[in-house]
Amino acid sequence: MSEPVEFRHLEYLVAINEGKNFTRAAEKMYRSQPAISQQIRGLESDIGFPIFLRQGRDGVTPTPAGELVLSWARTVLEERREVFAIARAIHKGEVPTLRLGFSSFVNPTLLTTFRQCYSDLFPKCEVVFSGGDSALIVQRLESNALDCGILPCPIDSKTLDVITVAHSQLVVCMRTDDPLALHMQLDIHEVAPRIRVFRDPELHPSAHAHLVNLFAEVGIPISLANSVTNPADIQWMVKEKYGLALVDQALPLESGLTTRPIAGVNWSAQTAFVASKNSQHIALPFVQRFLRQEGLTVQRKRPRGVRPLPKQLELLG
Incomplete structure (x- = not known):
């Protein structure tokens, strides 16, 4: 390609596809039909393949390659609309909390x-x-x-809409003076009888059901002896010797507590x-x-995932 693709080209492409011919696209864009046709023919010549098949009175239809370009064009135009809308709202101080x-x-x-x-x-x-x-x-x-x-x-x-943003290994929480703390890893079958502190199933039924399934996969029933409503209570119960608990590996621990991974299983906590x-x-x-x-697992000084769109975009290299 020798020339950059501009936003107006993308707008023309979408309008042509929606109207199924060049004349209706020209009317929508307030341009002459010859001018629109010339722009698109020049673009097709530049990129080396046709975006539309001209079918005379039957209008136009996109080629398979054109379908890909049109999908990209719609995405870019929508992102541009969103960028300027949020930028305008930021400028006016109108972004809601x-x-x-x-x-x-x-x-x-x-x-x-x-x-x-x-x-x-x-x-x-x-x-x-x-x-x-x-x-x-x-x-x-x-x-x-x-x-x-x-x-x-x-x-x-x-x-x-659910977007998974973090994964963390599930580990066994125990007192630092527990004999299990001498081991680098724990056998789930040996330690399971002592895992007796769990989140209250009524707070998140689907999460509890998932945990039950994890235990069932290794042939162990859950012994729900003590239930809690927050991580602080889990740690208090472990310190008071009410039992061990499964916790997120990244959970900040109080003094006197430690964690150990479980050998042979890949149990993880996901956050969305x-x-x-x-x-x-x-x-x-x-x-x-x-x-x-x-995601959210790494601290960053500056988000890199969303950037203002450039004024001109290179299409397909």
Whole structure:
């Protein structure tokens, strides 16, 4: 290619495809039909293949290669619209506060990382946090009382968009003076009878069901002796010798506690960013795009996943 593809070319392509001919596209774009035709023929000559098949009175249809270009053009034009809409809102101070719900079982480092990323993406735009159990946060998302949330997986809702943003190994939490702490890894069959502290199943039924399945896969029933509503209570019960617990490897531990991995299993805790599919918050498309590319597991000085679009775009090299 010798010339860059400009936004106007993409607009012409989408208009032609929607109208199925050049004349209707020209009327929509307030240009003459010959001018539009000349622009597209020049573009096709430059890239080396036809985008449309001309079928006379039957109009035009995209070629297979043209379908790919059109899909890309629609994405670019939509991203441009979103970029200028959010930039205009930032300039006018009209970006609404982002209301984010979270579970106490989410690693607090993820919340800090999210706030930093959001601030980098949208300078001087506010995010407020609201804690609660997963079921409550999902209800508030579905009723639009919250814009988004960061919750442990699995998420049971067909009305929410779910993006997994972090994975962390499940490990056994114990006292530092426990004889098990002398081992580098633990045998699940030997340690299972002592794992007796669990999150209350009613707080996140699908997560508890997933845990039951993990134990069942290795032939061990869960012994639900003690249930808690937050990580602090889990650690208190372990310190008071009510039993051992499975926790997120990244969970900050109180003094007197330690963790050990389980040999031979690959059990992990997953955390997701969730938002209502009907949410109208102007920042969410950018946040979701960034999180799909970057996740939340690594601290960064500057998000790299969402960037302002250039004025001109090179097409297919």
